Amino acid sequence: MNIDKYPSKLLENAVNEFSKLPGIGRKSALRLVLHLLRQDVGPVTYFGNSIIQLRNNIKHCKICHNISDTEICRICNNASRNRSVICVVENIRDVMSVENTQQFNGLYHVLGGIISPMDGIGPSELEIESLVNRVEKEDITEVILALSTTMEGDTTNFYIYRKLKDKEVKISTLARGVSVGDELEYTDEITLGRSLANRIPYESSMGK
Amino acid sequence: MNIDKYPSKLLENAVNEFSKLPGIGRKSALRLVLHLLRQDVGPVTYFGNSIIQLRNNIKHCKICHNISDTEICRICNNASRNRSVICVVENIRDVMSVENTQQFNGLYHVLGGIISPMDGIGPSELEIESLVNRVEKEDITEVILALSTTMEGDTTNFYIYRKLKDKEVKISTLARGVSVGDELEYTDEITLGRSLANRIPYESSMGK
Numbered sequence: 001m002n003i004d005k006y007p008s009k010l011l012e013n014a015v016n017e018f019s020k021l022p023g024i025g026r027k028s029a030l031r032l033v034l035h036l037l038r039q040d041v042g043p044v045t046y047f048g049n050s051i052i053q054l055r056n057n058i059k060h061c062k063i064c065h066n067i068s069d070t071e072i073c074r075i076c077n078n079a080s081r082n083r084s085v086i087c088v089v090e091n092i093r094d095v096m097s098v099e100n101t102q103q104f105n106g107l108y109h110v111l112g113g114i115i116s117p118m119d120g121i122g123p124s125e126l127e128i129e130s131l132v133n134r135v136e137k138e139d140i141t142e143v144i145l146a147l148s149t150t151m152e153g154d155t156t157n158f159y160i161y162r163k164l165k166d167k168e169v170k171i172s173t174l175a176r177g178v179s180v181g182d183e184l185e186y187t188d189e190i191t192l193g194r195s196l197a198n199r200i201p202y203e204s205s206m207g208k
Numbered sequence: 209m210n211i212d213k214y215p216s217k218l219l220e221n222a223v224n225e226f227s228k229l230p231g232i233g234r235k236s237a238l239r240l241v242l243h244l245l246r247q248d249v250g251p252v253t254y255f256g257n258s259i260i261q262l263r264n265n266i267k268h269c270k271i272c273h274n275i276s277d278t279e280i281c282r283i284c285n286n287a288s289r290n291r292s293v294i295c296v297v298e299n300i301r302d303v304m305s306v307e308n309t310q311q312f313n314g315l316y317h318v319l320g321g322i323i324s325p326m327d328g329i330g331p332s333e334l335e336i337e338s339l340v341n342r343v344e345k346e347d348i349t350e351v352i353l354a355l356s357t358t359m360e361g362d363t364t365n366f367y368i369y370r371k372l373k374d375k376e377v378k379i380s381t382l383a384r385g386v387s388v389g390d391e392l393e394y395t396d397e398i399t400l401g402r403s404l405a406n407r408i409p410y411e412s413s414m415g416k
Contacts, residue, residue, distance in 0.1 A: 014262040017255045047225045048260035054222040055252035069216045
């Protein structure tokens with residue numbers, strides 16, 4: 001069905017805007033817009049304003065660069081967290097992922113991406129200098145590199161490692177190994193090889 | 209992944225709003241919101257405003273009740289259309305569907321739904337009186353009932369038929385039959401039975 005003839009410019013405009021979102025085509029966009037038209041004015045206005053306010057009022061934490069409603073984010077402001085450990089992640093979504101494990105009680109540092117020459121992203125585009133500053137000025141004992149296990153992630157890890165290796169700080173990275181619940185048969189050989197090389201005492205695998 | 213802990217109220221609010229849309233869960237909503245956060249302020253503000261303006265400024269045509277940017281819609285205002293034929297449809301989406309066939313050059317009448325006692329929708333909730341008024345006051349020669357071929361659609365068709373049968377107007381309905389491209393083997397027996405009963409001269413099937 002060709003749905004490019006809309007009875008209203010306002011409708012067409014809203015459909016155009018929705019179809020710019022990732023994974024939403026023109027048909028889905030029309031469905032969403034017609035759904036909004038069936039709602040009351042109040043909730044739809046609220047929806048529109050929530051988008052505008054999101055983009056206009058959201059801040060990035062001055063310390064860790066995570067998104068925040070305040071100058072300093074809730075995690076950096078939380079006195080009960082371990083202020084001597086920094087977990088370095090690529091983006092705000094990864095902060096949420098690590099938080100959801102409930103296994104980490106330190107602070108974060110959001111790089112805002114990883115080094116990727118193909119996409120024109122070099123170290124200067126990322127929050128690496130500010131990480132080095134934090135390590136120099138704050139009382140940091142460990143930096144955990146929690147980036148993707150891709151070539152770009154490894155490159156970024158190595159770049160940060162070189163920047164920090166002469167400071168008095170322990171640098172660690174996420175354990176690479178067989179995923180919990182995976183069958184060996186379906187584990188790729190590189191992961192399996194690394195998990196063999198980095199094998200751990202059986203006792204320490206008994207924790208959850 | 210439990211993604212209910214958001215680093216920002218603004219973010220959480222936007223995710224809540226997006227996840228109210230049909231077919232969009234909390235994970236997809238988060239993905240859309242993070243996408244918006246990566247865009248510039250201008251386009252995102254424009255997007256939000258397009259939603260607010262859509263709902264606040266859109267009008268319903270005073271004649272056919274299709275949505276419109278003006279008091280009278282583009283179709284009703286179009287002097288080159290056949291003003292003596294009215295195609296009765298359930299909603300604005302169906303107007304677009306019929307328009308896209310490019311086989312109809314008359315006017316429309318949007319009921320705003322179909323009679324559905326289960327959902328508490330009776331004839332008085334629909335634009336049926338205004339249809340009868342149009343037939344009485346305008347110079348209408350034919351009313352085409354183009355509703356869904358469901359029990360609710362049939363009920364609505366019959367209700368409108370009874371309201372109009374004493375007026376001087378031809379009442380027709382969409383042909384029911386085998387879909388173009390369908391194989392007989394997979395056509396349900398009711399459709400096949402009806403298309404047999406309402407068989408048409410071979411010559412008239414040769415048009416496109």
